[in-house]
Every structure is written in structure tokens, then in C-alpha cells.
Amino acid sequence: MIAPPAVVLDWDTAFFDRRIARLTGSSLDQGGAAELARWARAENVACVYAFIDATEIDTPDVMTALGASLVDVRVTLRAERPDRSGEAAGPAVAVREATAADLPALEAIAGAAHHDSRFYADRRFARDRVDQLYRVWIRRAVERGDAVVTTDHDGEAAGYVTAAMEPDGAIGRLGLVAVAEPARGRGAGAAMLDAAMDGLWDRGARAVRVGTQARNLAAQRLYQRRGFLSERVELSPVARPAMTLTITPVEHESADFDLDPDVIRALWRMEEHHFWTRSRSEWIAAALAEAGVEVGARVLDVGCGSGCVAGHLAALGYDVTGVDTAEPLVRKAHERYPAVAFFVADVDRLPAEAGVFDAVGFFDVLEHMVEPILMVGAALSRARPGAVVLATVPARRALHSIIDDVSGHKRRYELGELGALFTAAGLIDVRERGIFRWTEPLQRLARARYARTNTYTRFEARRALIHSLRVPAGPLNGLLRAVCALERRVSLRRAIDRPGPTLLAVGRVPEAMV
Numbered sequence: 116m117i118a119p120p121a122v123v124l125d126w127d128t129a130f131f132d133r134r135i136a137r138l139t140g141s142s143l144d145q146g147g148a149a150e151l152a153r154w155a156r157a158e159n160v161a162c163v164y165a166f167i168d169a170t171e172i173d174t175p176d177v178m179t180a181l182g183a184s185l186v187d188v189r190v191t192l193r194a195e196r197p198d199r200s201g202e203a204a205g206p207a208v209a210v211r212e213a214t215a216a217d218l219p220a221l222e223a224i225a226g227a228a229h230h231d232s233r234f235y236a237d238r239r240f241a242r243d244r245v246d247q248l249y250r251v252w253i254r255r256a257v258e259r260g261d262a263v264v265t266t267d268h269d270g271e272a273a274g275y276v277t278a279a280m281e282p283d284g285a286i287g288r289l290g291l292v293a294v295a296e297p298a299r300g301r302g303a304g305a306a307m308l309d310a311a312m313d314g315l316w317d318r319g320a321r322a323v324r325v326g327t328q329a330r331n332l333a334a335q336r337l338y339q340r341r342g343f344l345s346e347r348v349e350l351s352p353v354a355r356p357a358m359t360l361t362i363t364p365v366e367h368e369s370a371d372f373d374l375d376p377d378v379i380r381a382l383w384r385m386e387e388h389h390f391w392t393r394s395r396s397e398w399i400a401a402a403l404a405e406a407g408v409e410v411g412a413r414v415l416d417v418g419c420g421s422g423c424v425a426g427h428l429a430a431l432g433y434d435v436t437g438v439d440t441a442e443p444l445v446r447k448a449h450e451r452y453p454a455v456a457f458f459v460a461d462v463d464r465l466p467a468e469a470g471v472f473d474a475v476g477f478f479d480v481l482e483h484m485v486e487p488i489l490m491v492g493a494a495l496s497r498a499r500p501g502a503v504v505l506a507t508v509p510a511r512r513a514l515h516s517i518i519d520d521v522s523g524h525k526r527r528y529e530l531g532e533l534g535a536l537f538t539a540a541g542l543i544d545v546r547e548r549g550i551f552r553w554t555e556p557l558q559r560l561a562r563a564r565y566a567r568t569n570t571y572t573r574f575e576a577r578r579a580l581i582h583s584l585r586v587p588a589g590p591l592n593g594l595l596r597a598v599c600a601l602e603r604r605v606s607l608r609r610a611i612d613r614p615g616p617t618l619l620a621v622g623r624v625p626e627a628m629v
Contacts, residue, residue: 549615
């Protein structure tokens with residue numbers, strides 16, 4: 116039986132709620148890269164970490180071809196039993212074994228001390244979640260009874276060094292090392308390090324290893340002063356293989372010319388070039404950031420269509436999953452953004468492995484629903500407690516035209532109605548704002564051309580829809596995008612509770628709701 120090219124990291128997967136794997140070897144050729152990509156798709160792996168020997172010349176290029184990006188350079192140092200007999204005596208710093216009573220102080224240190232880690236450098240992981248990873252890590256070490264050395268400052272634990280024996284029983288390894296800010300520069304790190312190493316010597320270790328980041332020069336100097344020498348240097352790229360497009364049997368109810376091919380082509384061109392689509396994605400990203408949804412958070416794009424918003428958020432570093440019932444559109448989304456997980460499915464039939472999400476979005480989707488609250492309610496079953504929920508909808512009924520009718524819009528919203536929908540769905544902290552207000556006069560002129568009448572034939576309506584999707588001429592398109600960007604910077608907060616041709620609402624799932 117051939118061994119897989121990587122292994123799934125169960126603890127990391129469970130903690131970050133996405134399948135994370137590690138390459139089993141320290142090098143990779145073209146054939147191995149193809150096998151890794153196939154394995155990752157079959158195992159639904161979101162990202163694969165690797166530790167590549169820095170002497171390897173070709174492997175970094177192979178990983179780059181897989182879409183990998185370098186997030187860390189790891190330096191492993193090794194020390195034999197040090198001879199400290201000739202050292203000048205440093206400051207007397209008392210150390211002791213950490214206990215459960217120290218956990219509040221140790222967790223506070225852990226939440227701020229490991230910003231050099233590879234997870235922290237990888238923008239796909241939310242920073243607050245990475246901080247929590249190290250809080251959990253130090254708690255587990257203490258509660259398991261691992262060797263954890265600490266020291267005191269102002270009456271509480273002010274740092275830690277964890278230590279364990281490697282599986283061969285001959286080499287010791289230092290794990291997490293941190294010193295609280297007020298205790299730095301007093302010899303606390305060196306004292307804890309010496310005590311942890313003495314414990315490993317007592318357990319029969321012939322040598323001790325420790326790993327750190329190449330950018331963490333302070334840690335390297337500390338280890339070198341304690342007798343460590345560099346043993347190896349490894350590059351740590353992370354690859355995000357193309358995700359498998361998941362298709363489930365689903366009935367797509369559409370009034371949009373049954374996904375007419377000419378209309379779809381016009382829509383795709385608009386999504387790729389029109390100032391409005393790019394500006395809408397930037398408004399959404401700004402709203403996510405304002406709501407505290409950090410880059411790396413998991414975002415569910417409900418009614419993702421061809422992936423316009425999903426791709427934009429993924430490029431910013433969010434971990435995005437898209438779901439829609441329109442298979443041709445989702446296939447296009449998968450073609451455009453292969454590293455994003457897309458599902459052809461009803462949102463309430465997403466498979467369990469899709470997980471739960473830190474944010475849920477409905478971007479120009481709810482206006483297609485007769486009962487939009489049903490879609491919102493179904494999607495909230497996949498949201499974490501405290502998750503952020505966003506939606507954009509076309510607004511101002513005075514702008515309703517034949518374009519809305521042939522696009523399958525059941526309505527345009529007025530200010531307050533989208534917020535009321537969120538509140539009725541059980542969301543809290545709901546805020547609603549009008550966007551694209553600065554370009555509304557142009558929209559009014561364009562919509563006047565397609566005033567709602569009963570004189571349009573189906574052919575004329577189709578032609579009007581395609582015409583409405585045309586991208587403005589290059590200079591005008593660029594100017595309007597600049598206008599929208601300025602509006603966003605100037606009035607992100609000022610637009611709250613003000614009408615506009617598009618409404619953007621943000622709410623939050625109560626902690627006890629899901």
C-alpha cells in the first residue's frame with residue numbers, strides 16, 4: 116500500500132474547523148506535486164503545510180506551481196549538555212513548575228506572545244483564532260501534567276517553557292517559550308530555559324532541540340547563549356490545492372431567462388470589469404472588517420452565483436465557501452477560483468464537512484426570494500454563535516424597471532426593510548446603510564430608459580437586460596470606480612440609516628441562538 120503524500124493534522128483540523136494537512140517528506144518533485152493535489156482534493160483538504168529542507172533547490176518552485184506561498188522559515192537548533200561553569204552569574208531568578216492556578220496568567224501571555232508563528236503569518240487564519248490556539252496549547256500542557264517551567268513577577272506567573280522527550284527517548288525538545296513583557300530583560304527567559312533543559316538531562320536526554328522562526332532573532336540569540344547551534348533550516352510554504360466542486364441534486368428555480376447563455380456571458384463580463392461589481396465587493400470587505408471579522412475567518416457566501424464576491428474575499432485572505440443552486444454559475448465560479456470550496460446545493464443541504472462559519476453573506480440574493488426569511492434562517496444553522504451576517508439588496512422601489520422583472524427580482528427594498536428582516540430572523544446589533552449613493556443620479560437616468568411597462572416583448576426584455584450589463588467605457592469606468600472608493604472611505608459610517616440605491620445590512624447571531 117502506497118503511503119499518502121501528506122497526513123491530516125487532526126487537532127489543527129478540529130481547532131480551525133477546516134482540514135489541514137502536512138507534507139510527510141521534506142522535498143517534492145513534479146510527480147509528487149500532482150499526487151499531492153489529487154490527494155488533497157479527494158480528502159477535501161483546505162491547506163497543506165510543508166517543511167522543506169532549505170538545501171532543496173527545486174522543491175520551492177514545485178510548491179509555487181501548486182499555488183503555495185511561503186509563510187515561515189523555521190530554524191531548528193540543537194544543544195548537547197552545555198558547560199555553563201565559566202559563565203558569569205546572572206540575576207538570580209527563581210523558577211518553578213507551573214500549576215493549574217497559573218493558567219489565567221499563562222493564557223494571557225500565550226494570547227500575545229506568539230505573533231511570529233507560521234499560523235499568525237498565514238493571513239488565511241484569523242488572528243484572534245491563532246491567539247486562542249496558543250491559549251489552548253498552554254492550558255492543555257499544564258492540565259496534562261507536561262513539564263512546564265514558569266517564573267514569577269509581581270506575584271504571578273510571568274512566562275513559560277514547555278519541554279518533552281521525542282518519541283525515540285534520546286532527544287529532548289523544547290516547545291512553547293514565552294516571557295511576559297514586564298519580566299523581559301531580567302534573565303527570566305534564560306532561567307526558565309536552563310531549568311527546562313536540566314529536567315530533560317535528568318530524564319536521560321543526550322541532546323535538546325528547539326525550533327523557532329528565522330525572523331525571531333531574539334529567540335535565536337537566547338538559544339545560542341545557552342549553547343544551541345543551528346541544526347537545519349526549513350522553508351515552510353502552505354499550498355491550497357484546487358478544491359473539488361461538489362454538486363448535489365437540486366432544483367434551481369429561476370426567472371432569469373433560465374440562465375440564458377448570452378445573458379450569462381454578459382453577466383460574467385460585467386463581474387470581471389464593471390466598476391459596480393468591484394465596488395460592491397469592496398463595500399462588503401469594508402463592512403466585514405468594521406464588524407470585526409478578521410482576515411482568515413470562514414465566510415459562507417449564500418447564492419454565490421459565479422463567485423464574484425467569494426473570489427474577492429478569498430483574495431483578501433478570507434476562507435470562503437460558496438453555495439448556489441445554479442450549476443452553470445457555480446461551475447464558472449469554480450473555474451475562476453479553484454482554491455475556493457463551492458457547492459451546488461440548497462444552503463440547508465450543505466454537507467456536514469462544510470463546517471460552520473464566522474460570517475454569512477447574501478449578496479444581491481434576497482430580492483429573488485418570495486420568503487427571504489426562510490433562506491436566512493436556513494443559512495444561520497451554519498453560523499457560529501456570534502457570527503456576523505451581511506446582505507446587500509437593490510433598493511428604492513422608484514428605481515424598479517423591466518430590468519428587475521427579467522432578472523427575477525421580487526422586490527426592491529426600502530430603507531429599514533432589510534434591517535427588519537434581519538431582526539425578524541433573530542439577529543442582533545443590526546445596522547443598515549445605503550451605498551452607491553454618489554452614483555444614484557446615473558442609475559436613475561439608466562433605469563428611466565427601461566421604465567416598467569407592459570409593452571416589452573420577451574426578446575426586447577432580454578436585449579434590455581444584456582444592454583444593462585454593459586461595462587462603461589474604460590476611462591468612465593475607472594472614474595466611477597474612483598468615485599465609489601471615495602464614497603466608501605468618506606461615508607462608511609455616515610451612510611448608516613441613510614437610503615441609497617443599494618442597501619447593505621450587517622447583524623450578528625446571538626451567542627445563545629444557534
